[in-house]
Amino acid sequence: MLDVLTLFLFNIIVYNIPLLYGTTGEIMIEKSGSLNLGVEGTMAIGAVAGYLVGARCDNLFIACVVSFIASGLVGLLFSFLTVTLQANQNVTGLTITTFGVAFYYFVGNALSNSPEGWPKLSGTRLDAQSQAIHIPGLSDIPFIGKAFFSHGILVYAGILIAVLMWLYFKKTVPGLKLRAIGENPAAADSLGVNVALYKYAHIIVGSGIMGLGGLYMGLNMGGTFEGSNCWINGYGWISIALVIFANWSPAKAILGTFLFGFFNTLRVQNAALAYAFPNALGWLTKIPSHFFSALPFIITLIVLITSSLTAKGKSGEPQAIGRNYYREDR
Amino acid sequence: MKKLISMLVTAALAITSVFALAGCNSAKETGNGTEGGNGASDFKVGAIYINSQNDTAGYTYAHHHGITEAMKQVGLDPAKDLFIVDNVPEDDEKVKQAIDQLAGNGCNIIFGISFGYINAMEEKAKEYPDIIFSHATGYLSNDKNFNNYFGRIYQARYLAGIAAGYKSLATGNNNIGYVSAWGTEYAETCSGINGFALGVLAVNPDAKINVYEISTWGDQELERQAAETLIDTYGCGVIAQHCDSAQPQIVANEKGVFGCGYNSDMTKEAPNAHLVAPVWNWDAYYATAMKAAMTDPSTFMTTVGNYYEGLNSGLVDVSELSANCEPQTKEAIELAKKMMISGEWDVFSGVKLSFSGDTGSVTVEKTNSALVTNDGKEIVAAGGPSVDDGVIQGSMNYYVEGVTQVN
Numbered sequence: 001m002l003d004v005l006t007l008f009l010f011n012i013i014v015y016n017i018p019l020l021y022g023t024t025g026e027i028m029i030e031k032s033g034s035l036n037l038g039v040e041g042t043m044a045i046g047a048v049a050g051y052l053v054g055a056r057c058d059n060l061f062i063a064c065v066v067s068f069i070a071s072g073l074v075g076l077l078f079s080f081l082t083v084t085l086q087a088n089q090n091v092t093g094l095t096i097t098t099f100g101v102a103f104y105y106f107v108g109n110a111l112s113n114s115p116e117g118w119p120k121l122s123g124t125r126l127d128a129q130s131q132a133i134h135i136p137g138l139s140d141i142p143f144i145g146k147a148f149f150s151h152g153i154l155v156y157a158g159i160l161i162a163v164l165m166w167l168y169f170k171k172t173v174p175g176l177k178l179r180a181i182g183e184n185p186a187a188a189d190s191l192g193v194n195v196a197l198y199k200y201a202h203i204i205v206g207s208g209i210m211g212l213g214g215l216y217m218g219l220n221m222g223g224t225f226e227g228s229n230c231w232i233n234g235y236g237w238i239s240i241a242l243v244i245f246a247n248w249s250p251a252k253a254i255l256g257t258f259l260f261g262f263f264n265t266l267r268v269q270n271a272a273l274a275y276a277f278p279n280a281l282g283w284l285t286k287i288p289s290h291f292f293s294a295l296p297f298i299i300t301l302i303v304l305i306t307s308s309l310t311a312k313g314k315s316g317e318p319q320a321i322g323r324n325y326y327r328e329d330r
Numbered sequence: 331m332k333k334l335i336s337m338l339v340t341a342a343l344a345i346t347s348v349f350a351l352a353g354c355n356s357a358k359e360t361g362n363g364t365e366g367g368n369g370a371s372d373f374k375v376g377a378i379y380i381n382s383q384n385d386t387a388g389y390t391y392a393h394h395h396g397i398t399e400a401m402k403q404v405g406l407d408p409a410k411d412l413f414i415v416d417n418v419p420e421d422d423e424k425v426k427q428a429i430d431q432l433a434g435n436g437c438n439i440i441f442g443i444s445f446g447y448i449n450a451m452e453e454k455a456k457e458y459p460d461i462i463f464s465h466a467t468g469y470l471s472n473d474k475n476f477n478n479y480f481g482r483i484y485q486a487r488y489l490a491g492i493a494a495g496y497k498s499l500a501t502g503n504n505n506i507g508y509v510s511a512w513g514t515e516y517a518e519t520c521s522g523i524n525g526f527a528l529g530v531l532a533v534n535p536d537a538k539i540n541v542y543e544i545s546t547w548g549d550q551e552l553e554r555q556a557a558e559t560l561i562d563t564y565g566c567g568v569i570a571q572h573c574d575s576a577q578p579q580i581v582a583n584e585k586g587v588f589g590c591g592y593n594s595d596m597t598k599e600a601p602n603a604h605l606v607a608p609v610w611n612w613d614a615y616y617a618t619a620m621k622a623a624m625t626d627p628s629t630f631m632t633t634v635g636n637y638y639e640g641l642n643s644g645l646v647d648v649s650e651l652s653a654n655c656e657p658q659t660k661e662a663i664e665l666a667k668k669m670m671i672s673g674e675w676d677v678f679s680g681v682k683l684s685f686s687g688d689t690g691s692v693t694v695e696k697t698n699s700a701l702v703t704n705d706g707k708e709i710v711a712a713g714g715p716s717v718d719d720g721v722i723q724g725s726m727n728y729y730v731e732g733v734t735q736v737n
Binding site (some may be wrong): 003 | 358382384385386387542544545547549550551552554555556559562563564574575576577582584599736737
């Protein structure tokens, strides 16, 4: 019954990596001092655009590029509104979420009703799981090989992006300047850092990263469009909470994603685990299933409370977050 | 100036998104709005939907499709004579507003498709005695202008169960999975599971039906994971479903097992897996209701009344059998269907069917056998009559023998 455990670990990764994309993308934006609540919508737009073009070309790489660009354009819109026009960041972000999810349904409905229909995949399936890469040696390890080393490229890319972003913040000069803007844009400005340029660039790249996460979710759903719920399914919102959970560190975001993912997967797999290990885990069946459904969110709530109680000095929260930088205000 | 531009851009974004999301959250104002008179030419139909009228699958889609089809059958033009208020949540105030709006449009009959519209519709039926109110899935009515309607979908599920049963015999895998939105909490899901299970057991008495309850009416991701668990952990070889999307069938297709969808023929989503799906043909009811209301609205409650029909009226049925079905399936389904249409036999009675024989000579045998729950309680004695409709519709909260809920 080791299979159950393997599947459990496998699913923690497969179903929750989109959160890592959403979280790292949002961290990049928040580090520049902007709070973007439009993660859900940005992911939705990246997902639809990337998936549709990718399915037409039957090419995963093109799908990724298109979804990065589409979400990047949403980021550009957000930057234009909040950096250049100084619009309220909360309102703009919420508007983007409403707009993005609506865009998903609008395009989806229009295409499904059209004579051509929602594009069906032919030839090689553009499916995240069937794109699994075989790593010689590692993939063959019993149990662990399947759980950790049999994933598609987008899983490893998500982790790589988080690690690179962590290095970028910690070890590079532009990363340092970015953090300075997030803490005190006026001070950075006085040192000759182009605040607007930095904000634009990082909001666009951060949004693009979110788009990849959205595309991943669409691929994971087999790319079928149905009216019932959006592919993103609230993951954008969870990502925003995970940013605080991770204390604005991309490295801790990996940890946070898998911790949340553990409970997120437990809500589906608890019965299977109890079934496979009746002696060790049989007690899981005594807990009402609705408690497991609530558990990921209860954990998030607890972490948000504890991290809010952390001393200010240790917090990675950018001090200027959510406030537009208006040069004449200095 | 910057502020002005930013406000304008934000406002424009908000407005476009509201339009795109809501689709059309208002009644079409194309009809001429004259009230009174029930001649076919100025008969108007009102509809209140829980989701968008532009949906391409799912519950609202099925009803919208049924209403427009029925209107064509009775000679009405949906573009001109149908008024819709969609995306109406189950909130009394919102439903009442929608009804007022449709009444203002001069509708002669108003259909409300969601369970939670029940109280608002009952109240408004008193306020507008000249309009007929018709409520899906509910249980309230009056003797003048307010009825409810639903169908015996469990009969169609029984037929799908037969297809699954034959498949399990052929593959030698007695484990059958069922991804369900809810379990015993709702009689609708519960009677569906039981109907399906009894169909399976009529063909393969050794089969075990494993139910995974996802505790929500629609969540593609959970539906997918539930199907995966049923296949990978519980070794199920056929996956049936009572949930919104086709994800369970898609998973079955990916993993090389079989499945029975719901609501629409899901063979197009799962070409190598899908066997047959229980489906609704709502137009069967809508045409009946519209015809009666057009002829003489004052006798609606005696001619139509509360409507609870099954295979006999065509309201429920199964989709076309796919090529994945075992050869005996078609004959067995025809036999069972005939018995249910004639009223000679029904699913939840003290008589059970069993099918045997090869293609071309499938026979069905009736034996008296008590209907027993999975914890050994007798519901109907051997040879006894069917469980009451009221129980099937409203209070069934047990699984029959052979069903296990895994979570």
